[in-house]
Amino acid sequence: MTRVERSLMAGRGRWVADFNESFRNFKINDVEFDAFIHGNTRVKGFLLSRLFSFLTNPNYSVGCFFFSTDSVRGFDRKHLIKLITAVKSGMKANEMQWAWLFLFATRNIETLRKYVEGVEDQTVGIALLDANSKNILHSKSYLGRQAKRYIRV
């Protein structure tokens, strides 16, 4: 999780947004996410890059929510829906335009894959990160597909 966090804040994640702040044990309603990283699509920099970013990038607030499914016994579709609802609530509270939910797992990958691929919601990108095989599976939404390009387990 720390590696993914670092890759978002200082690595490939910077192609999507300037993820500049990370919270651990972040609570939304009664759901506690392992981490929440937020940022903005308008990247800061020095003169030219700042000007380029101002002219070409939208000013979107974005965020990534991390959750380890191993911490919940018998993680099922209901849990996933609860997490998505919490993410949406967090998006509303922080005025975020884009949000991703990263699920970290070491077991029940096949079951989780079905849950994730079955999500029709287009507003949240969902990615399942298999910590054993280092594979990344994602939901069908545009944001979900994009997640795979910018993170590494």
Place this chain on the structure above:
Amino acid sequence: MSRVHSPIQYYSLFKAFMIVFVIQAIVFLFAPFIPFLFDTLLRFLLLSVNLIVSAALGWSLYKRIYHMSFTYDNIGFTLKKGKKKEDSYKWSKFSRVSLFRTEYGDFAIRLYRSEEDFFDIPASKLKLNPSDFRFEAMQLVSARKNEK
């Protein structure tokens, strides 16, 4: 037991050195004795003096303005920058901790008193491992909060 982190920040030291060096170079450039500087030996001598003075004054400037010293224990911490600026806080004053990346790419530990009010500990500049120190700060903040 309190822990002290006070590493030399080489970038700041270089900056202090360059400030003094450039000021001296400008002074020499506009000095009235400039025609005498065509003598190679004299030019080399002046450059050497310039470098030695820059090193000495640069070190002094660095210590006075830029050098950071961070001391902490289970109760609180003190961040001292240069000779004058000193911030001391108790961990119990803070409620939330985050890892923050500045626009220069450095990592800092951000301690929140409220939603808008926070204090940054420049972990990268203090050569602390930002990720590890974030967890340590989280523990210290939550331990103090539970004691309240």
